[in-house]
Amino acid sequence: MIARHKRARRTKTSKNANIHQVARRARVSTATVSRVIDDHGGVSQDLTNRVRAAIRALDYHPNRAARNLRRLVAQTVGVIVSDIQNPFFTSVISGIQNVLDEARYTLLLCNSDEDPKRERIHVSTLRAEGVAGIILASTGADTDMYRQLLKAGMPLVAIDRVPAHLQMDLVTVTNAKGACQAVSHLASLGHERIGLITGPCEISTSSERLDGYEQAILSMGLRLAPELIQLSNFRQTGGYTSMQTLLDLPSPPTAVLAANNLMTLGVLQAIHERNLQIPEQIAVVGFDDMAWATSLQPPLTAIAQPTYELGATAAKLLLDRRHKPDQPYRHVVLETQLMVRASCGGKNASVSQASCE
């Protein structure tokens, strides 16, 4: 067989146009087309116009795979969340999206489902995809892998949770302060037995919120009662069973802080099932101010997290890092805000008196 170039090509008719066709039509080289596309100037007006016309005429869209291969990095950012079912991330992702859209990046979304194994698989896929960087709500389990990524020069931003012992770009919120303010507020309303329902203490958000709780209890001159602190999973069921446990105590709390949005739902469910009145019989504060907070009766007092900004900031840090790989790592801490509503009773008590810094 001699005819090596026989080209069993499918008739090119239906396929997308490529850069050669554009170049031929505009009577220029492919390099010129490429220059026009990337818009880094240095092409005469005449040629630019011809190329633009050809691009329009052929409905040409540059093939990303080819570009990525050549550049060794894609116009794409990977995001790994720990629980895609949690509406918390919905807003975070929205913030990421808008920043990426602006910069013409696309978002590859992965869900670790709190499973370090899946997290690792996703990271490896994202690397293979050649993503320009990764935004990660870490399961926290695999410090070595993060270290390796960083060493390989992969822009990596952790959000919400901070992986232990690692220098990296970071966006978090004032977890301790938020919890402290909420608990101080409850204390200032006269509550002396205040429950805390939070997640696994290996997760930084969980432990920080616990810290804030303890700080408030102590600074308000109350007693730390271990039985009032329930650790569980960060899901609705976790909040539900933990609240059951608290209510079954010989001396149950008169107020409770649920340390995440889903847990709060579980807490409310448990309370309603026992026909307890909020806030008369039990006051409730939730971490994270979700859309539904104001639709509850009574409306829920909540520690609002700037979820959208969390995502947007992370995306910005990532793009920054990509363009200046060697700048020092940054840790951005966004402020939470206590939204006092009716679920904790009397609105009059001042919030700011407590020392929650």
Place this chain on the structure above:
Amino acid sequence: MIARHKRARRTKTSKNANIHQVARRARVSTATVSRVIDDHGGVSQDLTNRVRAAIRALDYHPNRAARNLRRLVAQTVGVIVSDIQNPFFTSVISGIQNVLDEARYTLLLCNSDEDPKRERIHVSTLRAEGVAGIILASTGADTDMYRQLLKAGMPLVAIDRVPAHLQMDLVTVTNAKGACQAVSHLASLGHERIGLITGPCEISTSSERLDGYEQAILSMGLRLAPELIQLSNFRQTGGYTSMQTLLDLPSPPTAVLAANNLMTLGVLQAIHERNLQIPEQIAVVGFDDMAWATSLQPPLTAIAQPTYELGATAAKLLLDRRHKPDQPYRHVVLETQLMVRASCGGKNASVSQASCE
């Protein structure tokens, strides 16, 4: 120029391993490595072992961009949602994710934000990325573009909303039936003035739910009162203002169906602000059964949509289509289910009596 093969190698030290290095180490050709990776048999045990060992030793991960370029299609599926902030999609995406994960695809997530222009941009990006297919909660505006995609052989599955006048793969729910059952239920509880708050009637989910409402009203022998039907946007504000309007009516409804989850939140907010009792003064049913429904007081009667299955089914249809491009289009309709809880009063009324098919 004679020296075609000059190969100005840069020192490969820090870069990821590539197929040539694996091949050299295993003392085979790159073709053999490729065959081993793709696992389509036809490689002797000995060589397979050597290749596997080399892959492990070098921590080799095939470069996706190169593979995509060569194959002209990526191991990637695009998803365009109409409102990423809506938790409805959170669950849908989760369903898509799990199926794609299984099939070793990655998910590119885009948000049209109900804006046809953004939708179009995203579609074009996804094409350029060479995605294996697109799952789309359509804004419904750009029939031509969808037609073009289909003609170009791009696997395309519409979810939730059906674009008008178009043959394509489709996954929806029994919108009319769901609404009809809910309204019939309310009617059977004695309500005669039942309000409906829904979205823009160009969107199929909206109009189908309206159909179901009307069907129920008529079949239950009630009168259709136009002022009880409020069209608005599918957001919380839409539900809020529409509910205000209904409550300001000279003769306000005694029950209301909110045709989406966010609208329901707005409706509840408006009701609470006026200190109306649910269900005594106003009964409420919401379309879509969200996590918070059971945490409300009273718990919310809702029309549950199989959101997870919606996503999972769409992903399956997409992968099917990819492997059998010419099979007939399929329209999968998933069943909604009326979850009767306390927000519509008396639980005793039977549901099934109505003719909602």
Place this chain on the structure above:
DNA sequence: CTGAAAGCGCTAACAC
């Protein structure tokens, strides 16, 4: 069963 080699479409030196 295995290897050689031709590109996939694009970008970025480098030459003019």
Place this chain on the structure above:
DNA sequence: GTGTTAGCGCTTTCAG
């Protein structure tokens, strides 16, 4: 300012 050209890393004929 513009064109030429060598690959990016992989898959896939085709030859043996």
